[in-house]
Amino acid sequence: MQSNREKYIRNFCIVAHIDHGKSTLADRLLEKTGTLTKREMEEQVLDNMDLERERGITIKSQAARLVYKGKDGHEYIFNLIDTPGHVDFNYEVSRSLTACEGAILIVDATQGIQAQTLANCYLALDHGLEVLPVINKIDLPSARPEEIKKQIEDVIGIEAGEAPLISAKTGLNIEDVLEAVIEKIPAPTGDEEAPLKALIFDSYYDGYKGVISYIRVMDGVVRAGTKIKLMATKKEFLVIEVGIFSPAYLPVKELRAGDVGYITASMRDVRDAHVGDTITEVSRPTSEALEGYRPAIPMVFCGIYPIDGAKYGELKDALEKLQVNDAALSFEPETSLALGFGFRCGFLGLLHMEIIQERVEREFNLDIITTAPSVIYKITKTDGTLLEITNPTNLPDFSEIDFMEEPVVKSSIITPSEYVGTIMELCQNRRGTFIDMQYIETTRVVLNYKIPLNEIIYDFFDVLKSKSRGYASFDYELDGYAIAKLVKLDILLNGDVVDALSMIVPEESAYHKGRAIAEKLKGIIPRQMFEVPIQAAVGAKVIARETVKALRKDVLAKCYGGDISRKKKLLSKQKEGKKRMRQVGNVEIPQEAFMSILKVD
Amino acid sequence: MKEIALYIHIPFCKQKCLYCDFPSFCNLEPLMDDYIEALGNELRTFKDKNIIKTIFIGGGTPTYLNLKSLIALKKIISELRIDKDAEFTIEGNPGTFTEEKLKVLKSMGVNRLSIGLQAVQDTLLKKLGRIHSYEDFTKSYNLARNLGFDNINIDLMFGLPGQTMEMWCETLETVIRLSPEHLSCYSLILEEGTAFYKLYSEEDLPSEDNVLKMYADTKKLLKENSYYQYEISNFSKMGFQCKHNLVYWDLNSYIGVGSSAHSYYKGVRYRNEANVKKYIENIKNNESVIVEKYNNTIEDDMEEFMFLGLRKIQGISLEEFKKRFKKDIYDVYGDVINKYKKDKLIIENLGRMRLSGRGIEISNYILSDFIIKS
Numbered sequence: 001m002q003s004n005r006e007k008y009i010r011n012f013c014i015v016a017h018i019d020h021g022k023s024t025l026a027d028r029l030l031e032k033t034g035t036l037t038k039r040e041m042e043e044q045v046l047d048n049m050d051l052e053r054e055r056g057i058t059i060k061s062q063a064a065r066l067v068y069k070g071k072d073g074h075e076y077i078f079n080l081i082d083t084p085g086h087v088d089f090n091y092e093v094s095r096s097l098t099a100c101e102g103a104i105l106i107v108d109a110t111q112g113i114q115a116q117t118l119a120n121c122y123l124a125l126d127h128g129l130e131v132l133p134v135i136n137k138i139d140l141p142s143a144r145p146e147e148i149k150k151q152i153e154d155v156i157g158i159e160a161g162e163a164p165l166i167s168a169k170t171g172l173n174i175e176d177v178l179e180a181v182i183e184k185i186p187a188p189t190g191d192e193e194a195p196l197k198a199l200i201f202d203s204y205y206d207g208y209k210g211v212i213s214y215i216r217v218m219d220g221v222v223r224a225g226t227k228i229k230l231m232a233t234k235k236e237f238l239v240i241e242v243g244i245f246s247p248a249y250l251p252v253k254e255l256r257a258g259d260v261g262y263i264t265a266s267m268r269d270v271r272d273a274h275v276g277d278t279i280t281e282v283s284r285p286t287s288e289a290l291e292g293y294r295p296a297i298p299m300v301f302c303g304i305y306p307i308d309g310a311k312y313g314e315l316k317d318a319l320e321k322l323q324v325n326d327a328a329l330s331f332e333p334e335t336s337l338a339l340g341f342g343f344r345c346g347f348l349g350l351l352h353m354e355i356i357q358e359r360v361e362r363e364f365n366l367d368i369i370t371t372a373p374s375v376i377y378k379i380t381k382t383d384g385t386l387l388e389i390t391n392p393t394n395l396p397d398f399s400e401i402d403f404m405e406e407p408v409v410k411s412s413i414i415t416p417s418e419y420v421g422t423i424m425e426l427c428q429n430r431r432g433t434f435i436d437m438q439y440i441e442t443t444r445v446v447l448n449y450k451i452p453l454n455e456i457i458y459d460f461f462d463v464l465k466s467k468s469r470g471y472a473s474f475d476y477e478l479d480g481y482a483i484a485k486l487v488k489l490d491i492l493l494n495g496d497v498v499d500a501l502s503m504i505v506p507e508e509s510a511y512h513k514g515r516a517i518a519e520k521l522k523g524i525i526p527r528q529m530f531e532v533p534i535q536a537a538v539g540a541k542v543i544a545r546e547t548v549k550a551l552r553k554d555v556l557a558k559c560y561g562g563d564i565s566r567k568k569k570l571l572s573k574q575k576e577g578k579k580r581m582r583q584v585g586n587v588e589i590p591q592e593a594f595m596s597i598l599k600v601d
Numbered sequence: 602m603k604e605i606a607l608y609i610h611i612p613f614c615k616q617k618c619l620y621c622d623f624p625s626f627c628n629l630e631p632l633m634d635d636y637i638e639a640l641g642n643e644l645r646t647f648k649d650k651n652i653i654k655t656i657f658i659g660g661g662t663p664t665y666l667n668l669k670s671l672i673a674l675k676k677i678i679s680e681l682r683i684d685k686d687a688e689f690t691i692e693g694n695p696g697t698f699t700e701e702k703l704k705v706l707k708s709m710g711v712n713r714l715s716i717g718l719q720a721v722q723d724t725l726l727k728k729l730g731r732i733h734s735y736e737d738f739t740k741s742y743n744l745a746r747n748l749g750f751d752n753i754n755i756d757l758m759f760g761l762p763g764q765t766m767e768m769w770c771e772t773l774e775t776v777i778r779l780s781p782e783h784l785s786c787y788s789l790i791l792e793e794g795t796a797f798y799k800l801y802s803e804e805d806l807p808s809e810d811n812v813l814k815m816y817a818d819t820k821k822l823l824k825e826n827s828y829y830q831y832e833i834s835n836f837s838k839m840g841f842q843c844k845h846n847l848v849y850w851d852l853n854s855y856i857g858v859g860s861s862a863h864s865y866y867k868g869v870r871y872r873n874e875a876n877v878k879k880y881i882e883n884i885k886n887n888e889s890v891i892v893e894k895y896n897n898t899i900e901d902d903m904e905e906f907m908f909l910g911l912r913k914i915q916g917i918s919l920e921e922f923k924k925r926f927k928k929d930i931y932d933v934y935g936d937v938i939n940k941y942k943k944d945k946l947i948i949e950n951l952g953r954m955r956l957s958g959r960g961i962e963i964s965n966y967i968l969s970d971f972i973i974k975s
Binding site: 529551552553554555556557558559562563564565567568570571572574575578 | 608786787788790809810812813833834849850855857862863864865870872893895904905908909912944961962963964965966968969970971972974
């Protein structure tokens, strides 16, 4: 039974395509409702990681409680949950959506519907949320709001006639959004009297407060002193503090049905606050848990190794610490003959991988080597056993393989029609199969292609952007596995296979890739005291060969006068260059070599 | 009584050679007088009590100074405390020698000439942008000998664009016949900022193997003619090593005066203002001309001791390393030394450590490992 109180609560998030104004709108909402004074506002407050700010993206979900006095005179509590906007982080988006009843869908009035507009919208609809379209950037001269409204109705199939027309940048019509939220987004309908039932939609480890669980209370009430039980893990804890996001943590007396907030309890391990789990009360437990989540499935893998072998422990520590607040990151120990001891890490996507790499280097001050990203391959052996491998070196001998399968994604690309040709060519070059094509407007097209995941995990997005002069947008989702003719491409230096350079490639491009990689390495591997033969091989067959000549001459003939510092600078630079090398057998290889093998096309 | 080495820089040149990246300038002739005056003033600020054991006037083209300036320079030199057996070198260009100038130099106390010849083929000299012909050189050389200069060095270059093995041999043989006391043989380096850098790339120069062969021929030919190699690029008759340059390679103290000059004094490295006009002005205003000052740490000294010392054919003394740095060289550089000893690039023998012949060919590669800091 919905309480009177719940009538005045609205729980919603904002979804949009990148740069359509999600975070700016969130800022304006915070400002307009007086949640933060102008002075307290730091540009895009809710993005609180340096990396997020630098790249202009949201990585972690954040929440804020706003109080708004509506035109009807009532005071409303808005719980706004800011969600990540990048395709890699759909998983994060999903979790936040479950805590909401509605989603504001922002569409850029000049750009219209983009790939992630669609993707995020469908995600919200799939979660049973009410989607409220809002058209942003109407202050720009090229804005065409009426067209966009029609686009939304035609392409997505939701009502857009009364969509607020706003400019988040200038603050125009923000109030319309707030009113629309009251009107269009349903209030929560939980029962305060019923046993406590709350969903953990995120958790965070804070140095001072310990484990903080972000919760949405569906039914019941929770306060400090409540003895709670987590229904999946069956563990019990004592609640120490409950609070709301103002957006900073603000303790309150209690959280009731319909509320979004946080609790801290006697939890020491963040894994105790299992996202997706249901919290209930020990003394009066609820009978049914809420539908939980599947754990995030990593899609992209790479090897991470410390340049200095002695720092293995520090690297392990760093990954563990990062995993605390990033459940989607997975890792397990791995060894390479070439690189020593390291980890095979799993990520949601390429961006996720880059961010983790950067954080390891920056926040933990570690120099690392990363190997080329790879995906999970399914191998059916001739004896019937099924293997899943992520590391090319674990590929069994060719004679033992019956067939191989690789992950495939369904990708949708939205592009202006003039680039359709070159984009179709790009997809075809990446072994894509055409699914279909639709016109969104007369000048824009949605292209749907099935493409092997390993063809897009490295630079597909960048190439797509450059071939469409930045106008194309791209989204993908895993679409099962497909049989593929793949081979392992090995690189040998000085006659020895360097396991960390091995790649799994489609058979049809093995020759081309092998030759290109050998050539690339020849340019990267510095001359050593002896000649270094580079070979690319598939099985026992050598398909390409290059040689790095031995170092013959490296001497400074003149050393005039007293200008010692100049000579020293030269030698220091050489020394620096050597430090970035990794000794593999007898050969010194710079760390760039491992990633460089990908940049061949 | 401690000794000190003195370097004096003369930045003036008639023309800029196309390969040159030294701090030298043409068209600054009007500044010559003021420059010498400033030099004198700078020298007077040094309260150093040590006696000068070597003097080296380098450039640019010191012999390009006009007579008046040379005489002024002579006066300045006369104020210095110079050891009676001091080695006193001046660099010169064959296109600028005159009998008068040489006489002034002799009276100044100059007892060693370093003449830049580079090549004996006029075609090559033109290509280098030199202001003289081979004949000019012969004339200057004979003049010097006739005036009693009995310690002469000739600078030569190999690995030049368009230079064949035969041309280099011809240069060597021609010069050997003149019997100078000292020869410096440098392989060309394309330095950024020079005309050569813009004009040529590695493909235009003799191949790496040919340059190495030229170097090998040099060592062989000079050895056969009683020139002993004592440093990567320097050869001399017995007893005629350049004492001044050895100061650098032994990591001993020296004072440098003039624009762009460097000093290494009491463990501190200094560098002077490179702009000639500014140098003169600062001295006039009693302002410092030092633009860079750096206190060498013990690591800096160890590094320099090694990468300078190993340029000498005889290398460095382990005993001396220990005496200077109070550490065993193996405690500091054990790994590096053993690695290169194994590959026969470093040879240790009778308390000394040096680079082998092959080691010298790739000396940069080896010496960079002696840099401690990052």
